[in-house]
Amino acid sequence: MRLTCPNCGERDLREFTYRGAALDRPEGAWSPAWDAYLHQRDNPAGASREHWWHGFGCSAFLVVERDTRTHDILSVSLASGGRQ
Amino acid sequence: MRFSGLRVLKEGLTGNRGWKPHWRDPAPKQAYDIVIIGGGGHGLATAFYLAKEHGLRNVAVLEKGYFGGGNVGRNTTIVRANYFLPGNSEFYSHSLRLWEGLEQELNYNVMHSQRGLINLFHSDGQRDAFVRRGNAMINQGDDAELLDRDAVRRQLPYLDFDQARFPIHGGLLHRRGGTARHDAVAWGFARAASERGVDLIQNCEVTGIDVENGSVTGVQTSRGAIRARKVAIVTAGRSGQVAALAGLRLPIESHILQAFVTEGLKPVIDNVVSFGMGHFYISQSDKGGLVFGGDLDFYPSYAQRGNLPTKEHVMEAAMTLMPMIGKARVLRSWGGIMDMTPDGSPIIDRSDIGGLYLDCGWCYGGFKAVPGSGFALAHLLATDRPHESAVGLRLNRFRDGIGLMDEEGTGAQHNLH
Structure with missing residues (x-):
């Protein structure tokens, strides 16, 4: 499995760390939405939207769409959306 | 239909014509x-x-x-109870x-073999952690024994005791641990x-x-x-x-865990052994294959196969712990789908x-x-x-x-x- 970092190009899996499902963080104090965000998972067999960290490269956080059945990479973008 | 030694003998003498499907x-x-x-x-x-x-x-x-x-x-x-x-x-x-x-x-013969599980430790901190774990196991009513370096060496003479990076200080032995078919x-x-x-x-x-x-x-x-x-x-x-x-x-997130089996070898590894360097464990099946594995790949997967970095890490751990197995050829590897909780x-x-x-x-x-x-x-x-x-x-x-x-x-x- 190789990921194409928007900053660095196609790189080996060793440079990246999986950082969890890409979910929207709830606002405010504890609520069931926090339990859903922290613990509950769709755990899809198929297209999965994930955060990866290019720690041994440019250290950008990435949003990766990946097929969990085949390890095919469907898309990679910066988690910041290009904001500085 | 009950299985027994007598039954095996009788079937052996009569052409094995009496066996029936094991379930309806x-x-x-x-x-x-x-x-x-x-x-x-x-x-x-x-x-x-x-x-x-x-x-x-x-x-x-x-x-x-x-x-x-x-x-x-x-x-x-x-099979173990060392939590x-x-x-x-x-x-x-x-x-x-x-x-x-x-x-x-x-x-039914499930070939449950209580051949002993030895978790090795390589630093004072790891020894302290295993002492605590062993005491918890004994308090639970199970068995645990702390082995020093010499005792490990008598049981597992094939380990590399000379290397400086991960010196073997001893191990926690769980005699009732083992394997099954x-x-x-x-x-x-x-x-x-x-x-x-x-x-x-x-x-x-x-x-x-x-x-x-x-x-x-x-x-x-x-x-x-x-x-x-x-x-x-x-x-x-x-x-x-x-x-x-x-x-x-x-x-739950479903992650991939890889495992590896070598060609069949004569008996060489009598117990289940784990290496505290990272995560590596090995045993030998009754058929002779060395069965071993290490960490998850650490990303969700249903592909039932893993990637090369984890394979490399597992092989490095194997060679660091017991250089003799470098001559064994890996016959197959696979990935299991693990239902991981937080x-x-x-x-x-x-x-x-x-x-x-x-x-x-x-x-x-x-x-x-x-x-x-x-x-x-x-x-x-x-x-x-x-x-x-x-x-x-x-x-x-x-x-x-x-x-x-x-x-x-x-x-x-x-x-x-």
Whole structure:
């Protein structure tokens, strides 16, 4: 499995760390939405939207769409959306 | 049909014409009291203990593929009870006691071999951690012995004792730990459950879970609708997809764990050995293959195969610990789908839907749990109360933040265990 970092190009899996499902963080104090965000998972067999960290490269956080059945990479973008 | 030495002798002398299939192959009925989704080790054990302990025989096990074709037939076969935390300790202790009587109970040779498990340590800190773990095991009523370097060297002379980076200071020996023939565990439970009247149905995929007014009423399958008063989801790495049929999300991510087997060799590794450098463990099957593995790949996957960095790490660990195995050729490797929970410990509990039960989250430790899990889930299904060995395995411990069982002490978050 190789990921194409928007900053660095196609790189080996060793440079990246999986950082969890890409979910929207709830606002405010504890609520069931926090339990859903922290613990509950769709755990899809198929297209999965994930955060990866290019720690041994440019250290950008990435949003990766990946097929969990085949390890095919469907898309990679910066988690910041290009904001500085 | 009972198995015995006499029977083997008689069949051997009469052309082996008297053997019969190990279980019946019934068509599914329209309704059961209890339907178990998943014919792996845990599901088949649950069916057996429902019939044996609770006299419940109007039970079906529905399996999408064939019995024992999932993780129970694709693991590294280690059986142990060396957990540290309350909740896990009593559960795995109970499961190991069930293992010790399993072959007599099932009348089936599962080749349970208590050959001893040795967890090596390589620093003062690791020794202290293993002393604490050993004391917890003894307090639970199980066995643990601390071996010094010389004692390890007498037992495992083939390890590299000369290297400076990961010096072997000693090991924690769990004599009652060992291995078992994984397929035979599934077959033994299947045969014993079938003999007691449970319907075991293969090639039957559950495609829907029927819920009315907040309670389960049955399942839709590739072989028609089946009504049921109670339904248990026992589908390991596929728990997320099956639970979604009932509209549930679970605190589970399915990750990949790789394992490796070499060509058959003469007996060389007598015990189960784990290396504290990172995560590496090895044993030798009765067929002669070295069976070993290490860490997860650490990303979600259903591909049943892993990537090269983890293979490389496992091979490096093997060569660092026991350079002799560099001459063995790896025959095959594979990836299992591990149902990982945030704290690395399992779930046996009711769901929020009436009559729908969950047995999942076994992470990379499901094999040794097979009898204990089946016993505890059968108890929960039959009595609606958790068995005393499994009161800690609650579904809502993550939501509530109470009773988390994080053996590694790294936090109850996904992707840390």
